[in-house]
Amino acid sequence: MIPVIEMRNITKTFPGIKANDNVSLELRPGEIHALLGENGAGKSTLMSVLFGLYPLDEGSILVHGEEVEIKNPNDANKLGIGMVHQHFKLLDNFSVLENIILGFEDTHRGFLKYDEAHQKVIALSEKYKLKVDPDALIRNISVGQQQRVEILKMLYRDADILIFDEPTAVLTPQEIDELLNIMRNLTEEGKSIILITHKLKEIRMIADRCTILRKGKGIGTVTVKDVTNEKLAEMMVGRKVIFNVDKGPSKPKEIVLEAEGLTVFDSLTRQSVVKDVSFKLREGEILTIAGIEGNGQTELVYGLTGLKPIASGKLLLHGEDATTWSIKKRNEEGIAHIPEDRQKYGLVLDFSLENNMILQQYNDSRFHHRGFFKFDAIRDYAERIIEKYDVRSGKGPLTYARSMSGGNQQKAILGREIERQTNIVIAVQPTRGLDVGAIEFIHNTLIKLRDEGKAVLLISLELDEVMTLSDRILVMYEGELVGAFDPKKTDEYELGLYMSGSKKTEVLS
Amino acid sequence: MKKWSMQGFFKWLNNSESSTKVISSIIAILGGLLVGFLVMLAIDPSKAGIGLWTILTGTFRDGTRSFGQTIHYSVPIILTGISVAFAFRTGLFNIGATGQLTMGAFAAVYVGINWTFLGPLHWIVAVIAGALVGALWGSIPGLLKAYRNVNEVVASIMLNYIGSFLSILLIKTYIYNQELARALSPAASAYLPRLSQLITTHRSSLNFGFIIALIVVAVTHIILNKTTFGYQLKSVGFNRDASRYAGINEKRNIILAMTISGAIAGIAGATMYLVPGRLMTIESSLLQEGFTGIAISLLGLSSPIGVLFAGLFYGALEMGGFYLQVTTRFVPQIIEIIIAVIIYFSALALFFQKYVQFVINKVVPESEVGHE
Numbered sequence: 015m016i017p018v019i020e021m022r023n024i025t026k027t028f029p030g031i032k033a034n035d036n037v038s039l040e041l042r043p044g045e046i047h048a049l050l051g052e053n054g055a056g057k058s059t060l061m062s063v064l065f066g067l068y069p070l071d072e073g074s075i076l077v078h079g080e081e082v083e084i085k086n087p088n089d090a091n092k093l094g095i096g097m098v099h100q101h102f103k104l105l106d107n108f109s110v111l112e113n114i115i116l117g118f119e120d121t122h123r124g125f126l127k128y129d130e131a132h133q134k135v136i137a138l139s140e141k142y143k144l145k146v147d148p149d150a151l152i153r154n155i156s157v158g159q160q161q162r163v164e165i166l167k168m169l170y171r172d173a174d175i176l177i178f179d180e181p182t183a184v185l186t187p188q189e190i191d192e193l194l195n196i197m198r199n200l201t202e203e204g205k206s207i208i209l210i211t212h213k214l215k216e217i218r219m220i221a222d223r224c225t226i227l228r229k230g231k232g233i234g235t236v237t238v239k240d241v242t243n244e245k246l247a248e249m250m251v252g253r254k255v256i257f258n259v260d261k262g263p264s265k266p267k268e269i270v271l272e273a274e275g276l277t278v279f280d281s282l283t284r285q286s287v288v289k290d291v292s293f294k295l296r297e298g299e300i301l302t303i304a305g306i307e308g309n310g311q312t313e314l315v316y317g318l319t320g321l322k323p324i325a326s327g328k329l330l331l332h333g334e335d336a337t338t339w340s341i342k343k344r345n346e347e348g349i350a351h352i353p354e355d356r357q358k359y360g361l362v363l364d365f366s367l368e369n370n371m372i373l374q375q376y377n378d379s380r381f382h383h384r385g386f387f388k389f390d391a392i393r394d395y396a397e398r399i400i401e402k403y404d405v406r407s408g409k410g411p412l413t414y415a416r417s418m419s420g421g422n423q424q425k426a427i428l429g430r431e432i433e434r435q436t437n438i439v440i441a442v443q444p445t446r447g448l449d450v451g452a453i454e455f456i457h458n459t460l461i462k463l464r465d466e467g468k469a470v471l472l473i474s475l476e477l478d479e480v481m482t483l484s485d486r487i488l489v490m491y492e493g494e495l496v497g498a499f500d501p502k503k504t505d506e507y508e509l510g511l512y513m514s515g516s517k518k519t520e521v522l523s
Numbered sequence: 524m525k526k527w528s529m530q531g532f533f534k535w536l537n538n539s540e541s542s543t544k545v546i547s548s549i550i551a552i553l554g555g556l557l558v559g560f561l562v563m564l565a566i567d568p569s570k571a572g573i574g575l576w577t578i579l580t581g582t583f584r585d586g587t588r589s590f591g592q593t594i595h596y597s598v599p600i601i602l603t604g605i606s607v608a609f610a611f612r613t614g615l616f617n618i619g620a621t622g623q624l625t626m627g628a629f630a631a632v633y634v635g636i637n638w639t640f641l642g643p644l645h646w647i648v649a650v651i652a653g654a655l656v657g658a659l660w661g662s663i664p665g666l667l668k669a670y671r672n673v674n675e676v677v678a679s680i681m682l683n684y685i686g687s688f689l690s691i692l693l694i695k696t697y698i699y700n701q702e703l704a705r706a707l708s709p710a711a712s713a714y715l716p717r718l719s720q721l722i723t724t725h726r727s728s729l730n731f732g733f734i735i736a737l738i739v740v741a742v743t744h745i746i747l748n749k750t751t752f753g754y755q756l757k758s759v760g761f762n763r764d765a766s767r768y769a770g771i772n773e774k775r776n777i778i779l780a781m782t783i784s785g786a787i788a789g790i791a792g793a794t795m796y797l798v799p800g801r802l803m804t805i806e807s808s809l810l811q812e813g814f815t816g817i818a819i820s821l822l823g824l825s826s827p828i829g830v831l832f833a834g835l836f837y838g839a840l841e842m843g844g845f846y847l848q849v850t851t852r853f854v855p856q857i858i859e860i861i862i863a864v865i866i867y868f869s870a871l872a873l874f875f876q877k878y879v880q881f882v883i884n885k886v887v888p889e890s891e892v893g894h895e
């Protein structure tokens with residue numbers, strides 16, 4: 015059997031870093047091949063080389079047994095290779111159909127064959143059960159649907175080698191199930207798939223074989239059913255990974271943050287998306303707000319941190335009325351915020367890492383004298399965070415945030431927020447899209463903070479995470495708190511019922 | 524020793540984010556000169572070589588005089604270039620430098636004509652008046668953007684025309700010279716002092732405007748690179764959301780950036796008209812200097828030092844164009860072609876940057892690259 019893709023001894027260097035170092039990968043017809051590795055291991059780079067986004071330094075690529083040169087994505091398309099990127103590449107104000115045919119327009123005397131394209135898209139979406147409205151605008155559909163558009167885009171170009179770069183990182187548990195089903199359909203129709211992920215559960219559910227990368231090097235390829243999860247994790251991070259976190263009982267103390275009937279409006283529709291939410295957060299506990307994405311958690315955090323105004327209700331910080339405080343004041347009075355969207359809010363991507371480390375504190379007298387920066391002090395401070403939080407990057411404090419991998423960006427934000435020594439930490443999906451090594455690190459850090467007597471408010475979609483970390487759980491559904499739970503007396507099944515709105519109890523804070 | 528410095532150079536090529544940008548600006552310049560040369564070749568092949576030589580060496584043709592003249596030509600362009608670059612670092616496209624410059628020029632000339640009681644401080648106050656009124660004109664799109672989310676490009680284009688017509692009205696009302704159909708000329712005490720007053724052997728029209736430009740370069744460079752204020756401006760420019768998240772007052776920064784940008788354009792206006800022999804006109808066309816500033820800012824990579832060099836280069840081309848007219852049959856419009864091509868090529872800078880990075884990666888030996 016000739017492999018559909020063979021990548022032989024690929025090496026790719028970026029300034030200061032070998033992103034791929036002599037890596038080989040073989041994709042067999044009809045298989046789902048997982049590409050596993052920590053953040054920054056070089057998975058996206060390897061696939062970008064295959065897709066023609068970067069030229070390779072050394073090595074060769076064979077498609078259906080023949081050596082090829084892939085200079086750009088058009089070459090890749092011609093060879094039947096398609097890719098769904100980690101960050102979608104769709105135009106917000108264009109319709110689904112327009113996005114699908116963009117750059118691949120079929121014309122008759124200069125006019126788009128719109129109807130034919132429409133029919134072809136509908137046929138494809140029925141064949142592969144990719145439900146999506148061809149006429150909807152991208153900005154009006156959910157992330158899960160946008161991903162289907164990306165898949166349709168590949169299929170529309172008749173790709174039969176499909177690359178998915180961390181497709182599940184942005185999806186809810188239900189959407190993940192649907193995506194895995196779609197991928198199964200695709201392979202039944204003869205497509206071959208490379209799936210980049212670092213979720214062992216998914217690999218186990220769907221992949222036939224798995225190639226592991228670590229720090230740019232190929233560690234090996236294994237048949238999934240022949241190895242244990244522990245073995246996979248060990249190959250990925252290079253040491254034994256402890257799957258369970260150590261956590262003693264909590265010792266809650268003073269109330270530091272109190273929400274009383276908080277209501278927050280959506281800025282476009284002027285509808286309330288957070289409705290009359292009340293809770294108390296104490297020092298020395300991890301309080302988790304669980305829920306399916308889009309049920310008001312994001313806006314609740316915006317209300318607490320000041321990114322959106324509180325429409326009604328009250329916010330108390332350390333007993334003081336903070337409802338109308340500015341973001342700056344809330345930062346200074348003790349809120350650290352690890353934001354959901356690390357590229358939009360968390361980092362200034364075109365700043366160096368060290369400049370990002372002083373984003374809230376640039377005006378602190380430690381870092382300037384009469385408005386002039388003390389560059390040495392900034393460098394020292396950044397280096398300390400980099401060291402302590404194991405932030406890996408090409409050029410240390412001088413690395414541009416844009417060129418760092420997602421996991422390292424997240425660790426940098428985590429380090430920055432924690433080192434500000436505030437006593438309230440609001441962490442929104444802090445492990446989204448991260449690998450096991452980084453997740454373990456972040457979980458342990460949050461527990462350590464709690465044990466040091468800080469108050470931690472965790473917003474999470476991952477039920478595993480909710481169950482391991484929380485001291486108390488609140489479930490949010492359609493902007494309201496619909497249940498309060500003790501993690502020792504509940505299970506994922508019960509939480510799921512509340513999260514999907516099937517059950518509801520009056521929550522007394 | 525030699526070996527070591529070569530390695531240092533390779534390291535800079537490989538690691539510095541700026542190296543590719545600088546190289547792509549140089550490619551843009553060479554491209555512009557090449558096209559200029561081709562045009563001359565098409566017109567008169569026998570003189571094209573001399574023409575190019577004249578353009579490149581015009582600056583040095585007449586010793587310190589032509590050199591001083593070159594710098595003199597570049598002063599308003601350096602200033603408008605910095606005006607545009609400064610706003611750009613805060614994520615704002617100040618296409619309104621022309622309007623700010625015109626209003627600033629009017630204020631400077633008005634003070635220059637009327638406030639003769641100021642004595643030796645006269646020209647300084649006139650320049651300050653230009654800066655203040657330029658700042659006022661720049662702050663309007665800033666305020667609109669910050670509080671009403673009006674796109675600063677649209678607002679400042681409209682203010683260009685308002686400024687242009689308003690200045691005509693004001694000139695006609697307050698400082699009009701009927702005979703010449705132009706503005707009156709400022710008092711001698713309001714002229715920027717010539718450097719030849721200090722160095723008696725110097726013969727060019729170079730004046731204190733250049734010193735002012737150097738001060739503006741230094742101050743903006745320091746603000747942008749060394750201060751917390753510059754950090755805020757850049758942060759807002761790169762990512763407004765993250766700046767808001769961090770508690771940075773983005774509205775205040777937008778207003779300040781536009782105000783400062785306007786002040787610098789206003790100073791440019793003052794340096795243009797606080798000289799003998801140049802009078803404000805009542806033509807309803809926009810002054811070109813504000814738009815050239817956009818190109819120079821692009822070529823200078825939006826950094827004050829870069830703009831200084833790009834502006835001086837522009838001055839050298841102007842000087843070259845002057846001699847081109849004197850010594851060959853070529854029209855000085857060749858210079859405008861060259862500059863236009865450079866602008867196009869600078870706009871393609873992104874493409875060049877990618878290409879340059881690619882070539883560097885290919886050419887520079889692997890062993891020279893510093894691995895950390």
Ligand SMILES: Nc1ncnc2c1ncn2[C@@H]1O[C@H](COP(=O)(O)OP(=O)(O)O)[C@@H](O)[C@H]1O
Pocket residue numbers: 028029031032033051052053054055056057058059060407408417418419420
């Ligand atoms: N365009 C780039 N320029 C410089 N370095 C890069 C670039 N893309 C990725 N890198 C670096 O290469 C390494 C591998 O990155 P990547 O392939 O994105 O990892 P992964 O997808 O496995 O998380 C990282 O250290 C990253 O910082």
Ligand SMILES: [Mg+2]
Pocket residue numbers: 057058059100179
């Ligand atoms: Mg990746």
